[in-house]
Amino acid sequence: MRRPGFYLQLAFTLLVCAFLIVPVFMSILAGLTHNYFLGVASGLTFEWVAKVWELYAETIYRSIGIALACLAVTLVLGVPAAYVLAKRQTALTRAIEELLVMPVAVPGLATALALIVTFGGFRDLRTSALFILIGHVLFTLPFMVRSVLAVMSSIDLKTLEESAATLGASFVQRFFSVVLPNCRSGILAGALMVVTLSIGEFNMTWLLHTPLTKTLPVGLADSYASMRLEIGSAYTLVFFLMIVPLLIALQAVSTPRRKKPLPQEAAPGTAP
Amino acid sequence: MTALTVARPGLRHPATAGAQRRETFTLVAMMAPAAIVFAAFFLLPLVQLFIIGAGGKDGVAAYGRILTDPRYVTSLAVTVALSTNVTVATLIVAGIAGVFLTRHRFPGHALLTSLLTLPLAFPGVVVGFMVIMLAGRQGLIGDIAQRITGEKLVFAYSMAGLFMGYVYFSIPRVILTVMAAAEKLDPKLEEAARTLGAGTWQVVRDVILPGLKPALLSAGAICFATAMGAFGTAFTLATRINVLPMAIYTEFTLQANIAAAAALSFVLGAVTWAALVVARTAAGSSVAAAG
Numbered sequence: 001m002r003r004p005g006f007y008l009q010l011a012f013t014l015l016v017c018a019f020l021i022v023p024v025f026m027s028i029l030a031g032l033t034h035n036y037f038l039g040v041a042s043g044l045t046f047e048w049v050a051k052v053w054e055l056y057a058e059t060i061y062r063s064i065g066i067a068l069a070c071l072a073v074t075l076v077l078g079v080p081a082a083y084v085l086a087k088r089q090t091a092l093t094r095a096i097e098e099l100l101v102m103p104v105a106v107p108g109l110a111t112a113l114a115l116i117v118t119f120g121g122f123r124d125l126r127t128s129a130l131f132i133l134i135g136h137v138l139f140t141l142p143f144m145v146r147s148v149l150a151v152m153s154s155i156d157l158k159t160l161e162e163s164a165a166t167l168g169a170s171f172v173q174r175f176f177s178v179v180l181p182n183c184r185s186g187i188l189a190g191a192l193m194v195v196t197l198s199i200g201e202f203n204m205t206w207l208l209h210t211p212l213t214k215t216l217p218v219g220l221a222d223s224y225a226s227m228r229l230e231i232g233s234a235y236t237l238v239f240f241l242m243i244v245p246l247l248i249a250l251q252a253v254s255t256p257r258r259k260k261p262l263p264q265e266a267a268p269g270t271a272p
Numbered sequence: 273m274t275a276l277t278v279a280r281p282g283l284r285h286p287a288t289a290g291a292q293r294r295e296t297f298t299l300v301a302m303m304a305p306a307a308i309v310f311a312a313f314f315l316l317p318l319v320q321l322f323i324i325g326a327g328g329k330d331g332v333a334a335y336g337r338i339l340t341d342p343r344y345v346t347s348l349a350v351t352v353a354l355s356t357n358v359t360v361a362t363l364i365v366a367g368i369a370g371v372f373l374t375r376h377r378f379p380g381h382a383l384l385t386s387l388l389t390l391p392l393a394f395p396g397v398v399v400g401f402m403v404i405m406l407a408g409r410q411g412l413i414g415d416i417a418q419r420i421t422g423e424k425l426v427f428a429y430s431m432a433g434l435f436m437g438y439v440y441f442s443i444p445r446v447i448l449t450v451m452a453a454a455e456k457l458d459p460k461l462e463e464a465a466r467t468l469g470a471g472t473w474q475v476v477r478d479v480i481l482p483g484l485k486p487a488l489l490s491a492g493a494i495c496f497a498t499a500m501g502a503f504g505t506a507f508t509l510a511t512r513i514n515v516l517p518m519a520i521y522t523e524f525t526l527q528a529n530i531a532a533a534a535a536l537s538f539v540l541g542a543v544t545w546a547a548l549v550v551a552r553t554a555a556g557s558s559v560a561a562a563g
Contacts, residue, residue, distance in 0.1 A: 010372070013373065013384065016365055017387050017388050022406070026412060076305065080303070084302050096303070100306070106541035106544060107500070107540055108503065110537035111317075113321060113534060113537050114320060117317070134313050145306075202503070203502070203504055217395050217397050220397050221508060224401055224404075224508050225508075229410065243394075244390070246393075
């Protein structure tokens, strides 16, 4: 039934998919193999995962801690900022939005260097995980703002707020019980993005970290450079276990929004 | 609802001068925390970076030296060439796969789409490790090549490996952008072209590509900027490859030449930021913020 071009393109797409996914499985397998050079025949084992835990557990806890702190900060800074940007569309707010997105466009290496030359002199800050947190907040804030702003611009914020105000709700009440619940999906997508990016951030963190503030990706780079392949792989496996659920959740959150017009025409009978 | 608004008419017109001033004050107060953090930890440090970059023995001329010192010029040229190649290759690969996935539905379609976008947030270091898995000393490609030609093919630790890593990194993002744009293409245009006797290649060239142009421009710019500034993959694969981020890192750590590192990273930041702004203006949309 299908034209031959279909199968050619399908084969190509499958090949691209293999390029992306095969190494993921190879590294998972390598992390569970007794001796990768000899192959799976040498037996499957959890010894490398245990070894990773012994060597790097601290980096894993630190990364989770920084990611959650980063989430808290970006929520507190980003959601109100997005609200302002949605509420007032002037040249000034557009300029602010443009500026806020800059840390994504500027390479992490440059941002990290800028932070070091400016604040590196403050010993206590330089040697604490707070220094890394600052970098992560700069880098992830635009994603929170963009994600919340996208939802705020798509709903009729004005009417919602006006009706609430008419009913006598104060600004604080309106913001917390009308605005925020209506932007749930944007906040959730932004939150998942922030946590995912913070856990995986390397470019900045590599310059910002100290021997006592290593994060997961810093530990990964360290293990790739100085440990046997199986340990690097097992460590990568642990990283995948943390990040893949987040990425799948992110896909689940963002898919329905993109296909909004579909249910209407595809399934007219279903109740909302 | 209507009854209430009628019952309390005073609240229907809050736009009195006092209320408006209060609202502006509230909005400024809500923007303030983000603005202060951003100014203190991003804008101020960037200014400081520029000043330090001009604080070496050459002064502001240090910025000019980036374009005259052969070491930096080579580094800049290598990075631009690599990023351009990565951008072109990714646009072709992800363009074909993205358009295909949008236009056809088949069993396993959703799974294939998810798998293709899964590596979206893999950090550069992990991408580097994926390249080692494929093209490293114990890599899959090497094994296959050995079975076919009898010779082991290892290219992970070279420019080719870096190229592969950057393409790996960029494919998921570009596929997402292409799919979003391809969904909006009007199938009637293609039908019309076919009715008028256009062949497949003509349809691609005259209907599909022009329709995708804004998306391709914007995705390409993100791809280019990311490849210019990527550090993790290069760091994992080879410290000897002379791409700009590695040059900055070497100046900073090994040479302790902080002024040169600062000048180079300021220029790198300016280039990637400009690339994104130009593309966003050209594409007329704001898809650029995708890390």
